[in-house]
Amino acid sequence: MNTVATTNETVFTGRNKIHPHKFALYVACASIVMLFTAFTSAYIVRQASGNWLEFRLPDLFFVNTGVILLSSLTLQTSYWSFKRDKKEAYRGLLTLSFLLGLTFLVLQYKAWQSMAEIGVMLDGNPSGSFIYLISGVHAAHVLGGIAALFVALTHAFILPVKATPRRTLRFELVLIYWHFVGFLWLYLLGFFVVSAG
């Protein structure tokens, strides 16, 4: 990992406005967006052909939207604190974001359980299967973000707090991705609500 970072720091010539790693992350996000666009298009196409069970979305989905948006906010604030060398706020808010991320996953799981309780099963009508699938794949992407947050957390507590360019970049990468999965959820929930009519 170390050699890679050094390689890139030297390859990156500084004549560019945006760091290649950050740019690469944007490109990767575009590709993830295509994945979910495909899912939601498939949903629309399938819905249009009838035999479509309608049901109420779990309330927890809405609660959880608050959770993930809040975690975006705490992470952003943690980043600002990091830049201003406010050690306590940086560490505290980062931990909080990490915990909120975990909470999101647990609550998504509860939401699936509540769907099953009202009889909407994974292997039932595709209208339910789609919700499970799409929110499940989204949760997998959140899990990736949590893994990144975990690495950030170990850095925060093990390394001395100092906003070097390299650590700022790393933090920014985590931050961008985390905002991304948050907004992705916002889009997905909006889609579910609108398409259910």
Added chain:
Amino acid sequence: MATAANKSTAPAQHDVDLLIEEYGYDDHFHEHHEGDKYQSNFFTTYIFSQDHKMIARQFLITGMFWAVIGGLMSLVFRLQLGFPEESLAWLKPVLGKWITINADTGLGTLAPEFYYALVTMHGTIIVFFVLTAGLSGTFSNLLIPLQVGARDMASPFLNMLSYWFFFMAGLVMFFSLFLSTGPFAGGWTAYPPLSALPQASSGSAGGMTLWLISLTFFVVSVLLGGVNYITTVLNLRTKGMNMWRLPLTIWAFFVTAVLGLLSFPVLVSGFFLLIFDRTLGTSFFLNEIFVGGQALDHVGGSPILYQHLFWFLGHPEVYIIILPAMGIVSEVLSVHSRKPIFGYKAMVFSILAIGFLSFIVWAHHMFMSGVNPFISNFFVVFTLIIAVPSAVKVFNWITTIYGGNIRFTSAALFGVGFVSMFISGGLTGIFLGNSAIDIQMHDTYFVVAHFHIVMGVAAFFGMFAGVYHWFPKMFGRFMNETMGKVHFWGTMIGAYAIFWPMHYLGMAGVPRRYYRFDNFDTFSHFSAMNQFITVAAILVFAMQIIFIVNFFRSIWFGKKMTSRNPYGANTLEWTTPIDVPHGNWPGKIPAVQRWAYDYGKGGEENVSQIVPLAEGEHDQGH
């Protein structure tokens, strides 16, 4: 090759060094990289290399391995189609239980299930492993950093991972060939229900599971590679290299990577739905199915949905295959006819137009799947519009070589062969793009002929052109030209001999993916034609052995490269030392002063991109 080298008027070596020293860009690379830790032993140099040039060679050689496997498979099923009565008992040692021997007559027959498995694996392997990874993987890796003037890819580590995911994809697919139930056998497009129900056919069980795992690894490889290619082209270009000065190779690789990043995730979404249907009992693609007289629980799904998801990738995928070949051919034809590429900007815009249009034509593969005919009309129109940028490119290639001082090297020959194939196959595409004609042609040998010529053979030709042309860059030696020419003419004539007759078969309605035709009265008079095709296929395969021998022999015994710019080309990869070091340039990175196609300008045979513009000289590339 000797003539090519002599003719070149490349500036003497010290000129290049002086130009780089004077105008180049100093990124202090070597101050940080003395005695690179990660390139110091055998494993980090040859196996887990992070150097784009080594990764390119890994992609190429792995791709060649798969090409041999995929090619041999086609020979087996061609033998079955051409000579259904002949005994295949001699294949028993290799194919084992897939050849059944009749106890009385001793006649060995190929199991029909295995015939389907062969056709499926042939398609999957050639489309994904050879013409995607072997072509775009090889040349994007080799040329993007060298031609844009970068030390390496944006992330050498992800680049290495990209190769190893490809490798694992291959490993899993290879393993599936040895399952007792055989590899997946439902066609390279993997339509449900054959792909969605493990009990649907023997290959649908473990074979399909491994197919999905393999292709998922493969998509990861494409995405990791693509992120790198895009980022490198946009962010790591050297000083002076604006987008309008990029060689067409780079434009092609760039758009290819964009297409891959936007379309492969859609395929993955289809895979997710398939995996759920297969293992978790959902019914995304399944509806009211009976297997062995037994009604299944699955209701409410739609197999057409899969076709939409597959072809939303599938059509861009065919351009992911052909665009790199187009880029390579543009560069090779221009260099070897000593003329600027004709209509550089038109070439760029047609690459972009093809890239864009390729996303809105996918349903032309589904005219016969029961899509609404009014919706079909929309797809007919856009499909036919794709012919316009395609024709622009063909026109420009022909105009580029027209009146040129062509050196008929193997690379140039394959470039010209590519153009010929692309014209032949593109024309039949226009037939198929009309939904009314497609009613007759769909799923016949006409389609097989169309896509093998326009994609299969043409892309292979692009790849060959690239290998012959950049072999010295990869291995410091030249390939043998005589063998190259034999390879070209044999393959060119042979490939037409294989695929031209298939158009007639298709027009007569001979369906693709049938195990044998001799028991249909309507088709029985085609048996001689089928034999002819099979013989031609065997000969073409033999021609590829010449190539492979030439390739490996030349790595060690080929004529050594003695000057750094043997073809008198303008692009940056020919300004590196013959033995290209890690980081590509020993000192500064060269700065770019002009576009890549100044051939025959102002009496000079060629002017490298690093030569500054003269007073008042106009740069074509801005």
